Amino acid sequence: MAKLNTRSDETDAENKVRQVRQVKGMDSSLDRLIHERVRLGILSALAVNDSLTFNELKGLLKTTDGNLSVHARKLEQAKYIICEKDFDGRVPRTAYQLSPTGRDALERYLNHMEALIRATRRR
Amino acid sequence: MCSFCGYAVVLYNEKCSSYHSHMPIRAEPTPLHARAMENLKFIRETMENATSFTAVPGWGGCAVGLTGLIAATLASGRQPAVWLTIWVLSAAVAGVIGGLAMRRKARAAELPVFTGPGRKFVLSLTPPLIAGALLTPVFYKAGLMYYLPGMWLLLYGTGVITGGAFSIRIVPLMGLCFMALGVAALWLPSSWANGCMAAGFGGLHLVFGLIIARRYGG
Numbered sequence: 001m002a003k004l005n006t007r008s009d010e011t012d013a014e015n016k017v018r019q020v021r022q023v024k025g026m027d028s029s030l031d032r033l034i035h036e037r038v039r040l041g042i043l044s045a046l047a048v049n050d051s052l053t054f055n056e057l058k059g060l061l062k063t064t065d066g067n068l069s070v071h072a073r074k075l076e077q078a079k080y081i082i083c084e085k086d087f088d089g090r091v092p093r094t095a096y097q098l099s100p101t102g103r104d105a106l107e108r109y110l111n112h113m114e115a116l117i118r119a120t121r122r123r
Numbered sequence: 124m125c126s127f128c129g130y131a132v133v134l135y136n137e138k139c140s141s142y143h144s145h146m147p148i149r150a151e152p153t154p155l156h157a158r159a160m161e162n163l164k165f166i167r168e169t170m171e172n173a174t175s176f177t178a179v180p181g182w183g184g185c186a187v188g189l190t191g192l193i194a195a196t197l198a199s200g201r202q203p204a205v206w207l208t209i210w211v212l213s214a215a216v217a218g219v220i221g222g223l224a225m226r227r228k229a230r231a232a233e234l235p236v237f238t239g240p241g242r243k244f245v246l247s248l249t250p251p252l253i254a255g256a257l258l259t260p261v262f263y264k265a266g267l268m269y270y271l272p273g274m275w276l277l278l279y280g281t282g283v284i285t286g287g288a289f290s291i292r293i294v295p296l297m298g299l300c301f302m303a304l305g306v307a308a309l310w311l312p313s314s315w316a317n318g319c320m321a322a323g324f325g326g327l328h329l330v331f332g333l334i335i336a337r338r339y340g341g
Contacts, residue, residue: 037165040162040165040166040169041165041169044165044166044169044170044173045169045170045172045173046173047170048170048173048174049173049174052173060169060172060173061169110163110166113159113160113162113163114159114163116155116156116159117156117159117160117163119156120154120155120156121156
């Protein structure tokens with residue numbers, strides 16, 4: 001339990017540091033949170049859809065329940081995505097939406113990638 | 124000792140790398156810009172796969188439906204050759220109207236028609252239509268004119284369903300209705316053939332065109 005709390009505190013601290021850097025425009029480094037493939041896929045898919053369910057994302061990214069769940073939770077903790085849980089009849093349904101913070105983060109990541117390519121072409 | 128197969132060697136680098144093909148060869152590191160391009164490609168592909176083709180034209184569908192109704196009225200009670208000519212011309216006109224309407228809607232929404240989901244939609248829709256076009260002269264020569272409406276409706280429905288898999292949910296439903304009507308046309312008396320064509324290429328296009336136009340904007 002104590003170990004779990006420590007990990008949660010660490011994640012909160014990382015998120016706060018990231019948010020402060022973003023607000024101050026200091027963050028010129030690569031956003032490691034998005035850099036992972038599944039998380040990048042989640043943000044990209046949500047960027048072109050108002051909302052996607054857990055199963056839709058799972059099918060789209062061809063990943064497992066556990067894997068998607070872990071990565072989605074990380075994005076949720078960073079407030080990049082919004083998770084909504086409800087019932088479709090008697091079946092529980094989890095839907096995800098991209099938050100404004102997540103959209104900004106994806107845009108910054110895209111700019112970062114484009115800048116890298118431009119820098120290499122200039123050489 | 125080789126850490127991969129346990130082969131006893133004294134000089135790891137010399138013996139193992141020269142005698143063991145399973146030894147990993149250190150790959151060249153991927154350049155940074157190549158990784159960036161790979162990531163951008165991944166983002167684009169994910170976005171394409173996650174998008175449905177929403178440029179199916181509603182009002183265009185209505186116009187195609189009107190063409191079908193006009194063709195059905197003109198073709199009613201005509202000689203087989205004239206009947207066929209009217210419907211083939213009507214299909215060509217409807218194709219042009221549908222294509223232009225789709226391009227117009229896609230442009231308005233800044234959606235590409237020939238890349239991503241648009242490309243998949245077009246590539247899935249066209250093969251059954253081409254099959255229908257190729258089978259038409261065969262049926263005509265074999266004297267199977269009365270089966271043409273059923274075959275056309277079935278194949279058009281098939282194309283709409285397969286194309287609709289990459290589009291809004293109502294499109295595959297429209298395809299299903301076309302297929303059901305096609306099956307009916309194959310089994311109903313030949314006097315119903317033109318009526319089935321009017322109901323399908325006229326009525327279904329009009330009804331679904333109106334629904335698409337109202338729900339999905341034009």
